[in-house]
Amino acid sequence: MKKDLLQASIEPLLEYFNGLIPLNEIENQLVIESFQPRLYRNRQYVLQEGDICTKFNFVVRGCLRMYKIDDKGNAHIIQFTTENGWLTDLGSFHGQKVSKLNIDALEDTMVLQISYDNLIALYKQAPKFDRIFRVLIENSFILLQERLLQNISSTAEERYLSFMHMYSHLSNRLPQTQIAAFLGITPEFLSRIRNNRSKPKA
Amino acid sequence: MKKDLLQASIEPLLEYFNGLIPLNEIENQLVIESFQPRLYRNRQYVLQEGDICTKFNFVVRGCLRMYKIDDKGNAHIIQFTTENGWLTDLGSFHGQKVSKLNIDALEDTMVLQISYDNLIALYKQAPKFDRIFRVLIENSFILLQERLLQNISSTAEERYLSFMHMYSHLSNRLPQTQIAAFLGITPEFLSRIRNNRSKPKA
C-alpha cells in the first residue's frame, strides 16, 4: 500500500527538515501531505531528456545519478545522490521547460518527491520552506563551486584522490566507469591512475 | 558624502529586487538601511585569502572577479560579476569561516554590500528576502551547473566559443589572460585558438 510506503519513508525527510530548522506540527503535516513516495528499480529513468522535470526528489534509500549525453554518445555525470540527498534538474524544474539531462537509478532507489505545483503551494502555505530550500541550495551551490574549481585547476589524479576522500562511502558502491564519467575522464585512464598508485615508483 | 553615494547607487538594487518580487515601502526602506555603498579602485581587493568573507556584494557599476591561487601561483577564476550581479564567497560567508579565495576589482567598481549580520537580520525582519535570495541563488546554481557540465564534457575551443556567446558583453572588456584563467587554459593556448579560427582551413 502507498500508505505503508509513506509511513516507512517519511521519517528521514522530517528529520532532515527538522535538523535544518525545527518545524511545528502543521508544517510537519504539510510535508507529509506534499511529498509522495516512489520506488525506482535499478536503471529505471527518473527523468529523461526532452521531458520537463516536474519533481524535486529526496533520496531515502539507494542512489541516483544525473547526467548529460554528448554528441558522441558519452555520458557526463553531473551529480550522484544517495541517502538524505536532493536531486532535480533545477533549470528545467524551475522554469518548467524541456530538460537536456537524464536522471536514473544506479540501485533500487526509494525517493520522496514533491511536484512543482506542490512545492510552490508549500512555499505559499509555510514561508519557512523558502528559508529551508534557500539553505539547502546554498549548500549545494558551495559544493558545486568547489567541484568546478577542482576541474579547472587540478589534474585527473588529484580530482580522483579528492573524490575518493570526499565520497569514500560511494567508492565501493559505484563501478569505475561511473566514477570516470563523474570525473570527466575515460575509464581506461582511471584504471591507469589507480594502478600507478599501488606501485609508487617501480 | 556617503549619503550622496547611497542616493546615486541604491536605485538599481531596488529595481533588481522589485523585478524579482515586488517590495512594499517598509521592505524598500529595509534595503536602503541594510546595504552600504562602497567604491573599489581597479585592482583593489574586496576579499583576500585567509580573511573571513563578511560581505555579500551587489555590483552597481564595474567588474569584480573571484579566483583561487594554486600552489604554482596561477589564478583560476571562478566568477566574473558585472552590473546587477552578485558576488560573495558563499562558503566563507555562510559558515563565517576563513576563505581560500580572493575577490578583486578589474575596473573601478561601485558595489552595494550587506554584512552577514545585517543579512541575517533582514531575513528575520522580512521573510520575503528568504525567497528572493532563494531564487537568486537558484539562478546562480543553474548557471554554475551548466558551466561545470561544459568543463567536464567540452574541449577548450568549445568552451571559448560558448563563453564568447554567453558573455559577449565581457569579451571586449576583459584581457585575454583573464578569459583564459576563467576557461581553465593558458593564455598562449587561448591565443592559438583565436588565430586558428580566423583562418578556417589554410
Next chain:
DNA sequence: CGCGACGTTGATTTGCCTCAACGATTGTGG
C-alpha cells in the same frame, strides 16, 4: 551457457602545457 558490462593493458595520437623570445601597449614616476 552465452552475452554484455566491466576492468585492464598496450600502442599510438592529440590537446594542451611549458618555456622562451619578441613586438606592441599601457602606465607611471622622474
Next chain:
DNA sequence: CCACAATCGTTGAGGCAAATCAACGTCGCG
C-alpha cells in the same frame, strides 16, 4: 613629457597528460 617597466598578445619548439582504438580476461546475470 619622456623613459622605462610592466602587462599583454603572439609565435615557435618541445614535452606531457589524457584520449583513442584495440584486444583480452573476468564476472554476473538472464
